[in-house]
Amino acid sequence: MTIILGIESSCDETGVGIVRLDRDGGLTLLADEVASSVEQHARFGGVVPEVASRAHLEAMVPTMRRAMTAADIALSDVDAIAVTCGPGLAGALLVGVSAAKAYATALNVPLYGVNHLAGHVAADTLEHGPLPTPTLALLVSGGHSQLLRVDDLAGKITEIGSTIDDAAGEAYDKVARVIGLPYPGGPPIDRAAQRGNPTAIAFPRGLTGPRDAKYDFSFSGLKTAVARWVEARERDGEEVPIDDVAASFQEAVADVLTAKAVRAATELGINTMVISGGVAANSRIKALAAQRCQAAGIELRVPRPRLCTDNGAMMAALGAHLVAAGVKPSSLDLSANPALPVATVSV
Amino acid sequence: MLVLAVDTATPAVTAGVVEFTVELAGENSDGAPRLLAERVTVDARAHGELLTPHLRDALAEAGRALSEVDAIVCGVGPGPFTGLRAGMVTAAALGHALDRPVYPVCTLDAIAADRPGEPVLVVTDARRREVYWAAYDARGARTAGPEVAPPAEVADRLADLGVTRVAGPPVFDFGLPAVGPEHPSPVGLVAVARADLAAGAEPGALTPLYLRRPDAVEPGARKRVSRV
Numbered sequence: 001m002t003i004i005l006g007i008e009s010s011c012d013e014t015g016v017g018i019v020r021l022d023r024d025g026g027l028t029l030l031a032d033e034v035a036s037s038v039e040q041h042a043r044f045g046g047v048v049p050e051v052a053s054r055a056h057l058e059a060m061v062p063t064m065r066r067a068m069t070a071a072d073i074a075l076s077d078v079d080a081i082a083v084t085c086g087p088g089l090a091g092a093l094l095v096g097v098s099a100a101k102a103y104a105t106a107l108n109v110p111l112y113g114v115n116h117l118a119g120h121v122a123a124d125t126l127e128h129g130p131l132p133t134p135t136l137a138l139l140v141s142g143g144h145s146q147l148l149r150v151d152d153l154a155g156k157i158t159e160i161g162s163t164i165d166d167a168a169g170e171a172y173d174k175v176a177r178v179i180g181l182p183y184p185g186g187p188p189i190d191r192a193a194q195r196g197n198p199t200a201i202a203f204p205r206g207l208t209g210p211r212d213a214k215y216d217f218s219f220s221g222l223k224t225a226v227a228r229w230v231e232a233r234e235r236d237g238e239e240v241p242i243d244d245v246a247a248s249f250q251e252a253v254a255d256v257l258t259a260k261a262v263r264a265a266t267e268l269g270i271n272t273m274v275i276s277g278g279v280a281a282n283s284r285i286k287a288l289a290a291q292r293c294q295a296a297g298i299e300l301r302v303p304r305p306r307l308c309t310d311n312g313a314m315m316a317a318l319g320a321h322l323v324a325a326g327v328k329p330s331s332l333d334l335s336a337n338p339a340l341p342v343a344t345v346s347v
Numbered sequence: 348m349l350v351l352a353v354d355t356a357t358p359a360v361t362a363g364v365v366e367f368t369v370e371l372a373g374e375n376s377d378g379a380p381r382l383l384a385e386r387v388t389v390d391a392r393a394h395g396e397l398l399t400p401h402l403r404d405a406l407a408e409a410g411r412a413l414s415e416v417d418a419i420v421c422g423v424g425p426g427p428f429t430g431l432r433a434g435m436v437t438a439a440a441l442g443h444a445l446d447r448p449v450y451p452v453c454t455l456d457a458i459a460a461d462r463p464g465e466p467v468l469v470v471t472d473a474r475r476r477e478v479y480w481a482a483y484d485a486r487g488a489r490t491a492g493p494e495v496a497p498p499a500e501v502a503d504r505l506a507d508l509g510v511t512r513v514a515g516p517p518v519f520d521f522g523l524p525a526v527g528p529e530h531p532s533p534v535g536l537v538a539v540a541r542a543d544l545a546a547g548a549e550p551g552a553l554t555p556l557y558l559r560r561p562d563a564v565e566p567g568a569r570k571r572v573s574r575v
């Protein structure tokens with residue numbers, strides 16, 4: 001068996017995960033410790049890169065210590081290290097990459113610089129086992145909105161669609177602000193939406209016209225439409241039905257995401273879909289995806305919410321797939337790459 | 348005593364292996380830190396990339412293994428570069444993995460330690476047309492700073508500070524003889540922490556000297572998207 005340590009610092013979560021890779025290829029999650037700086041960003045209404053970077057530096061070693069305690073292992077038991085080297089915030093990535101290099105050097109173990117997006121897909125294998133080939137992955141969070149074709153987690157991932165403007169999670173944050181709900185916007189909008197009518201307001205579905213890119217997303221127009229609708233109400237001195245706005249907005253997001261994902265899977269002949277990323281925890285997106293996947297004969301896999309948001313466990317899981325596949329480790333002079341393309345699973 | 352020294356608070360990526368003997372009966376000049384090997388690259392964008400390879404290469408040249416290292420000394424700024432954190436997290440992680448103490452050192456103190464003899468003003472580039480600065484007496488003890496300020500403001504205080512020389516990059520003409528260096532050396536870093544190292548003192552908190560708050564503004568009233 002092999003013990004793989006995963007380090008994540010691409011945005012506002014400092015994550016350290018530990019995964020055991022058994023001889024038969026099975027993965028066991030031993031630790032998943034996360035220190036979040038989300039509260040420090042709340043009053044700014046979005047992640048402030050310098051604040052996130054400072055928090056990563058403070059949290060890195062304490063989070064590592066907690067992970068060792070949780071897994072009940074010593075650092076000397078670690079056999080390999082995987083670290084997010086992109087995509088993400090440059091200053092934030094630098095902290096995790098630098099720490100990973102130091103740990104790998106001190107422990108004399110191989111280091112894998114790995115792709116954060118591939119990590120989100122790998123998270124699902126911790127809960128549901130190996131992925132069938134091929135698998136379609138829908139990644140939705142504050143930072144990403146992507147459709148990926150995954151032929152091999154250790155090396156062959158192809159982007160087939162992505163957002164042309166805002167990420168889905170960003171739209172949630174901006175709409176939350178418009179209707180006076182707190183940051184981050186996902187959970188409070190989801191809660192308000194449970195009480196509202198999803199068909200109350202017909203918000204636009206971006207990029208769903210016959211000539212639009214069929215697998216790409218756009219949430220900027222939706223966000224603006226919500227703001228316009230709310231402002232018009234306010235101007236007329238009418239009360240804004242927050243629950244209905246939340247429910248109708250959420251319905252538009254869930255509709256577009258799941259419709260495009262199911263269409264992609266169907267057209268590409270893919271029978272398994274994974275949804276991951278922070279927004280995958282959204283109740284309506286999960287429910288609508290389940291309904292549409294079932295109708296289309298697609299198996300849907302959604303990791304539990306804790307594994308959907310950014311964490312070190314997913315990076316350790318990805319590292320375990322690389323180790324199992326015999327992929328060559330990274331060089332010690334690897335650097336963070338804020339714009340690392342998803343096709344580059346490891347550097 | 349074998350010490351690893353790292354600093355990434357200036358454009359230089361600095362890694363060195365330094366040794367000194369600890370005198371059992373009080374201080375002795377024989378115990379001055381001695382450089383075994385160093386790797387320094389001046390490139391403000393390469394801290395994350397080069398620091399660990401530099402440490403590895405310096406150790407190899409010194410013929411020592413990481414397991415032989417007794418302690419780590421780390422420059423904690425002040426520094427404007429994202430890279431400052433690369434050095435600090437590297438030192439913290441090494442300290443954790445090797446179970447060795449990590450001693451924080453003000454980077455400006457380390458530069459002053461490299462130029463003993465006369466009172467000196469140490470400056471480093473803080474970007475945004477400002478400098479980080481501190482003043483030192485002839486014995487190398489800090490008498491003012493560290494602070495961040497426009498260089499002209501520092502120049503106005505020179506008489507009060509009583510310094511006769513300036514060490515640092517030529518970002519401003521202070522009207523004083525420049526004595527370099529522009530970045531700290533491994534020996535300078537270790538010299539500042541030498542007494543604590545020799546005494547086995549509990550290291551201070553490994554906290555960066557940012558001297559500035561993050562640039563972030565709280566959003567004001569919501570911007571309207573409608574044209575009214």
Ligand SMILES: [Zn+2]
Nearest residue numbers: 120141143310
């Ligand atoms: Zn993510």
